[in-house]
Amino acid sequence: MSDTEPAAPRGDTTTLAPRWSVTPPVAYGASAAVLLAGLALVTSHPAFALLALPLFLTVALGVDRRPRRGAPVIATTRLTPDRDGSGVGYEIAFSLPDSVEGVAVLLVAADDHEHRFAVDRSSAARLRGTIPITHSGPQEIIAVHYSLLGAAGDALTTPDEGPSSARLIPAPRLRMASLPMPHRVVGITGAHGSATPGDGGEFRDVALFAPGDRLRRIDWKATARRAQRPGELYVRRSFATADAIVVLVIDDRDEVGADVTRWAGAKGSVTTSTSLDLAREAASSLASAYLAAGDRVGLRDLAGTARSVEPGGGSRHLDRLQSTIATTAPTGEPVRSVRTPLVPASSLVVVLSTFLDEQAATMAVTWASTGHRVIAVDVLPEPSLEHATREEQTAFRLLMLERTDRLDGMTASGVERVRWQSADGGAVPAVQLRMLSRPRRYR
Incomplete structure (x- = not known):
């Protein structure tokens, strides 16, 4: 990464080993096969057994193709800065085992808004969106829950809790052209006039030069008009500026x-x-x-x-x-x-x-x-x-x-x-x- 490129936002990650189970159609097929086999035994009609046989084969293939608990699923969420005031951007990335075909996602956004959607394997590698923000202050921006779908749709996982990302949302700032001031400003220096003698403020008076006065404060015109003895100098005095x-x-x-x-x-x-x-x-x-x-x-x-x-x-x-x-x-x-x-x-x-x-x-x-x-x-x-x-x-x-x-x-x-x-x-x-x-x- 070059020095001019912005650093990637820090992500929140969870790593979980999925718990697989067969899909409802496979489970229903197993129940139907058992029922038909039971009817064949009770009624002594082989037709029921013949009907149950393909169902048993389908169930066996579904159970055999069910992914085994092994490779973990890595889910990562990242938040991106709000640059245009539309909301906080997010990015979700899933690192999936080869046996996964799709992902069902429950996205809980700020203000408890829920979004449900399903994506295929390639789309799950990078999901992007924007979360509108109503409130300022500390808050959870996004929380992810997901379930996986196996190849050929024969197996799925129980819902797992994915990562959540929080952020401190700063309050918006309004422009203020004029501001009220306190009754008295007492700072050493600033942009406001005060009643304290000093440099930098409005004109106060003309007075005789005294120890501590700066030479650049000498008013030569006032000295020429008002000096009565040799060596008398007059300086212009002003009020100091102060901050509130x-x-x-x-x-x-x-x-x-x-x-x-x-x-x-x-x-x-x-x-x-x-x-x-x-x-x-x-x-x-x-x-x-x-x-x-x-x-x-x-x-x-x-x-x-x-x-x-x-x-x-x-x-x-x-x-x-x-x-x-x-x-x-x-x-x-x-x-x-x-x-x-x-x-x-x-x-x-x-x-x-x-x-x-x-x-x-x-x-x-x-x-x-x-x-x-x-x-x-x-x-x-x-x-x-x-x-x-x-x-x-x-x-x-x-x-x-x-x-x-x-x-x-x-x-x-x-x-x-x-x-x-x-x-x-x-x-x-x-x-x-x-x-x-x-x-x-x-x-």
Whole structure:
């Protein structure tokens, strides 16, 4: 392989010795032959024995041609990168003994979608396809089960479990043109103006040269106009530039979809985006946009796990953030954290939650009361009551009333709100963030 060729994706492989048995027609033929032979003995009619004879011969040939347990079957699955957003590509390869004529495959794809098909020996050497992906995060992309068909169709194997392949699907990233800033930027250098004297920012004033001032800051025109004694020099002073500190707080204690009837924890696949899908997308988009602007971004979670990432900048830090965000998943039963996660002073705190309970809202109000600028990103999918009973609809309305009061209380406490998945006609997230990014006066 040359240096310019991409490395082949790593595969998952199983090696199993197949367990052969005769096909149903052969088994039915054996039963019919035994029945006819029994009738010949009971009725003393040789005609039944003559009819049973060819059946016995057929069964004997089928059993004799049945492959013996020996050469193993090697099944390999490989996943290829999603290059065009259509889904994750897969490749399945079977290495078969000479006695195998065909393969029946059960393919369990993401979201528990099943595909059943049969292929001949040559096609089984390389099967390709694409699996559409609905959700981000860690998930099993493909699982294979297969059964083999012997030569002439006289034998088959019991279904065997083949390899399965999983992948960490990164969240999509949306482009953000304008971003809200914290009340005060305190970094050493960056792309934002601050109230601290220094180099690189907007004009501040003209003052006498003092120890520590740079010679290139001397304003010769102002010196000529204002100097009253020999040796007096005047310099132009400016405000320093600084970077912002942004802390993303993901509420990953639970995960809900659009179907209200599944909020109680019903099992099964969810074919639409969930609250954590939206939270990963929002966190990934915001982290990428803020780091591209030269700011520092950190990550906290409300589940009490050790997935916190301290604020930092640069492309390597972005990779670490994206990997951590992609691995965010519910930890089982929602837990209550007794301690509010610590965030650096003068940070912009972005809380991503469904706000279906008090914990995330209480922490957001706490951060706002201590001087942080807090933005609450609502990641609850647009609810669907299509399959809900009357009792479930009533419970949903009560829950939404409590949630509305909670959101209104947050707004009254100074927390700003953004809905990541808005209803029809609502402002998209980028537009809402642009409205919150209007120039603010720094303290």
